[in-house]
Amino acid sequence: MAKGQIVAGCLAPHPPHLVYADNPPQNEAYSEGGWETLRWGYQRLARKLKNIDYDAIVIFTPHWQTYIGTHFLGLPEFKSKSVDPVFPNLFRYNYDLQVDVELSEAMRDAASQEGIITKMMTNPDFRVDYGTITSCHLLNPEWDKPIVTISSNRNTHYYSPEVMIEQATALGRACAKAIEESGKRVVLVASHSLSHRHFVEEAPLPEDMSKEHIYNHSQYVWDMKIVEMMRDGKSREVIDIMPEFTEQTIAETEGGGLIWMLGAMGFPDFPAEIYGYQSVIGTGNVIACWDPNDDTREYVL
Amino acid sequence: MSETNEPEILFGIYCPPHPQPLLSPEASEGYSNLRAAYDECRKRIEESDADIILVYSTTWPSIIGHQIQALEKAIWTHVDDDFHYLGSMPYEFHMDTEFAHSMKENCEKRGLEARTVEYEGFPIDTGSVVALQLLNPDNRIPSCILSSNMYANRSETIVLGKAVRDTLAQQNKKAVVVVVSSLSNRMFTEHIDPKEDRIHSQKDDDWNRKILEFFDDGRLEDLSQLSRDIHGQIRVQKVVAYKPAWWLAATMGQHNNYDGEVLAYEALHGSGGAVITLTPSTGSVGDKEFDEDDVEFYRGDRNVLDKGMLE
Numbered sequence: 001m002a003k004g005q006i007v008a009g010c011l012a013p014h015p016p017h018l019v020y021a022d023n024p025p026q027n028e029a030y031s032e033g034g035w036e037t038l039r040w041g042y043q044r045l046a047r048k049l050k051n052i053d054y055d056a057i058v059i060f061t062p063h064w065q066t067y068i069g070t071h072f073l074g075l076p077e078f079k080s081k082s083v084d085p086v087f088p089n090l091f092r093y094n095y096d097l098q099v100d101v102e103l104s105e106a107m108r109d110a111a112s113q114e115g116i117i118t119k120m121m122t123n124p125d126f127r128v129d130y131g132t133i134t135s136c137h138l139l140n141p142e143w144d145k146p147i148v149t150i151s152s153n154r155n156t157h158y159y160s161p162e163v164m165i166e167q168a169t170a171l172g173r174a175c176a177k178a179i180e181e182s183g184k185r186v187v188l189v190a191s192h193s194l195s196h197r198h199f200v201e202e203a204p205l206p207e208d209m210s211k212e213h214i215y216n217h218s219q220y221v222w223d224m225k226i227v228e229m230m231r232d233g234k235s236r237e238v239i240d241i242m243p244e245f246t247e248q249t250i251a252e253t254e255g256g257g258l259i260w261m262l263g264a265m266g267f268p269d270f271p272a273e274i275y276g277y278q279s280v281i282g283t284g285n286v287i288a289c290w291d292p293n294d295d296t297r298e299y300v301l
Numbered sequence: 302m303s304e305t306n307e308p309e310i311l312f313g314i315y316c317p318p319h320p321q322p323l324l325s326p327e328a329s330e331g332y333s334n335l336r337a338a339y340d341e342c343r344k345r346i347e348e349s350d351a352d353i354i355l356v357y358s359t360t361w362p363s364i365i366g367h368q369i370q371a372l373e374k375a376i377w378t379h380v381d382d383d384f385h386y387l388g389s390m391p392y393e394f395h396m397d398t399e400f401a402h403s404m405k406e407n408c409e410k411r412g413l414e415a416r417t418v419e420y421e422g423f424p425i426d427t428g429s430v431v432a433l434q435l436l437n438p439d440n441r442i443p444s445c446i447l448s449s450n451m452y453a454n455r456s457e458t459i460v461l462g463k464a465v466r467d468t469l470a471q472q473n474k475k476a477v478v479v480v481v482s483s484l485s486n487r488m489f490t491e492h493i494d495p496k497e498d499r500i501h502s503q504k505d506d507d508w509n510r511k512i513l514e515f516f517d518d519g520r521l522e523d524l525s526q527l528s529r530d531i532h533g534q535i536r537v538q539k540v541v542a543y544k545p546a547w548w549l550a551a552t553m554g555q556h557n558n559y560d561g562e563v564l565a566y567e568a569l570h571g572s573g574g575a576v577i578t579l580t581p582s583t584g585s586v587g588d589k590e591f592d593e594d595d596v597e598f599y600r601g602d603r604n605v606l607d608k609g610m611l612e
C-alpha cells in the first residue's frame with residue numbers, strides 16, 4: 001500500500017453568512033448575496049480541490065468545543081438540520097454527510113498513543129456543528145467526499161495559548177502519522193476566522209455590504225501581518241506569534257485549528273496560496289491553502 | 302408599567318448546567334443528590350402559582366445582543382458536546398411567546414440590542430434543556446429562555462434584569478426565575494469514574510463554600526457585587542465576566558432580603574454544582590457597602606479609545 005499523504009491544507013473560515021449569501025437549496029434562509037470577495041475566493045479554491053485526487057476531508061472546528069479531551073466523529077452518516085445558535089436568522093441548513101470512520105478511528109488511536117485524551121462520538125442524535133457544515137459546504141458543495149470532524153479541546157481557555165500550541169501540534173503530528181499509515185490522500189481543513197471581534201448589532205439587511213467593515217484597524221493590521229507571513233512561507237513564525245495575535249484580536253485561532261493543520265504538515269516553509277480576505281460582521285477572514293505539490297502550487301492573489 | 306408596579310417574583314433557583322443529574326443521576330451519590338434537589342425545586346414550582354419560568358443560561362452564548370427564545374413549541378433531541386456518551390436529551394418546551402416579544406421591546410427601551418428567536422430546530426443549550434426538563438417536565442407552566450451575551454459586562458447584564466422586571470410587571474405575571482450556571486467551572490480534562498468525582502481544587506471548593514454561605518444568608522446583592530472577584534478566582538476565563546449573580550439580583554431585586562436555601566452542593570466532573578433557592582423575605586443580612594453604580598439604561602460603549610487621541 002502506498003503511503004497516505006496530506007494533499008492540501010486549507011484555512012477555511014466559517015461565517016454562516018457565506019452560506020446564507022450563496023442561497024444553496026439546503027439552507028432555509030434567503031439572501032440577496034453579499035461577501036463576494038470571500039465567496040468567490042472559496043469558489044476558486046473549490047475548483048482547485050476538484051482537480052486534486054483525494055479520499056477524505058479532515059476538519060478541525062472550534063464550534064464543537066470539548067473540555068474533556070479531543071473528540072472524533074465516529075458514525076458513518078449524520079443527517080439533520082444545523083441551526084446556528086448565534087445567527088439562526090441566516091443559517092438553518094439541512095445536511096446529509098458521510099464520515100470516514102476508519103480514518104477517524106485511526107487518528108484517534110494515534111492521538112491516544114501520543115498521550116492525548118480522546119473520545120469517539122457515536123451518538124446518532126449528535127448534531128454536527130455549523131463550522132464543519134459551512135467550511136465543507138464552501139470547499140465541496142457537492143459533498144461527494146467523506147469527512148472527519150475533530151473537536152476543539154479548550155486548551156487556550158483552560159491553560160494558555162502556549163499549551164494550545166503544544167497540544168494542537170502533537171494532535172497534528174498524530175493525525176499526520178495515522179493518515180500516512182492509512183494510505184489515504186487527505187485534505188486538511190482548519191475552520192476559523194483570524195481576528196474575531198464581532199459587532200453586537202446586525203444591519204436590518206445582514207447582507208447590506210455598505211455596513212460591512214472590520215471591527216477596528218488594529219485587527220486589520222494584525223490580520224495583514226499574519227497573511228503576509230503565510231505568503232512568505234513563514235508558517236512556524238505564524239505559530240510563534242500566535243499567542244499574542246490571539247490575545248490582541250480575540251482571534252478564532254484560539255481554537256487551535258491552524259496550529260493543528262500546520263503541525264500536521266510539518267510547518268511548511270513554502271508560500272500559502274491566498275484566495276481572499278474580507279470582514280464578516282467585523283471579524284477578519286482569510287481563505288488560504290497550503291499545497292505541498294510544487295507543480296500545482298499557484299500564486300492566486 | 303408604572304413605577305410602583307413591582308413584579309412578583311416568587312423565588313429564584315440557581316442550578317448547574319451539566320447533564321449528569323438528568324441523564325445519569327444514579328452514577329454517583331453526588332449526582333443523585335443534585336437530582337433530588339432539582340426534584341424538590343420542581344415540586345415547589347408545582348405548588349406555587351407561578352405563571353412563567355424564566356431561565357438565564359450561561360451555556361447559551363449570544364453575540365448579536367440578547368436573544369430570547371420565543372418558539373411556542375420548541376421540539377428537538379439535544380446531545381451535549383462533551384457528554385454525548387451519556388445519552389440524548391429529547392425535549393418539548395412551551396415558550397411564553399407573549400412574554401418573549403414584550404421582553405424584546407423592553408430591552409430595546411432600556412438601550413439593549415435584543416431579538417427573539419423562533420426557529421424550528423434551534424439548538425437550545427444543554428443548561429437550559431437540563432433545567433427545564435427537570436424543573437418543568439410536563440410544561441405545566443410556560444417558560445422563556447434568555448441568552449448570555451459573550452461581550453456583555455455588568456451594566457448590560459443589570460439592565461437586562463431590569464427589562465425582565467418591566468415585562469413581568471407589565472404582564473402582571475408571577476415568575477420563578479432560574480439561573481443556570483456552575484459555581485467554580487473548571488472541570489477535569491480527562492474522563493473520570495463518577496464515583497470519584499470531586500471539586501477540581503481546594504481553592505475552588507473554598508470559594509464555592511463561601512459563595513454558598515452568602516446564598517444561605519440570602520445576600521444576593523452582596524454576591525452580585527462580588528462577581529468580579531468570583532470571576533477572577535474560580536472561573537475559567539471563557540467570557541468577560543461572571544454574570545449570573547448580576548442578572549439574578551437585578552431581576553429579583555438588588556438587596557439582601559432573601560431566605561436562601563442550599564439544597565445540594567456537589568462536584569460535576571470537577572466543577573461546582575449547586576442547587577439553591579432564594580425567596581424574597583424581609584430583614585436584611587450583610588455588612589457591606591459598594592461603589593459600583595446602579596444602572597437603569599444601557600448606553601453602549603463609552604468610546605474611550607476614540608477620546609484623547611494624539612492629534
Ligand SMILES: [Fe+2]
Nearest residue numbers: 014063131252
Ligand atoms: Fe466561528
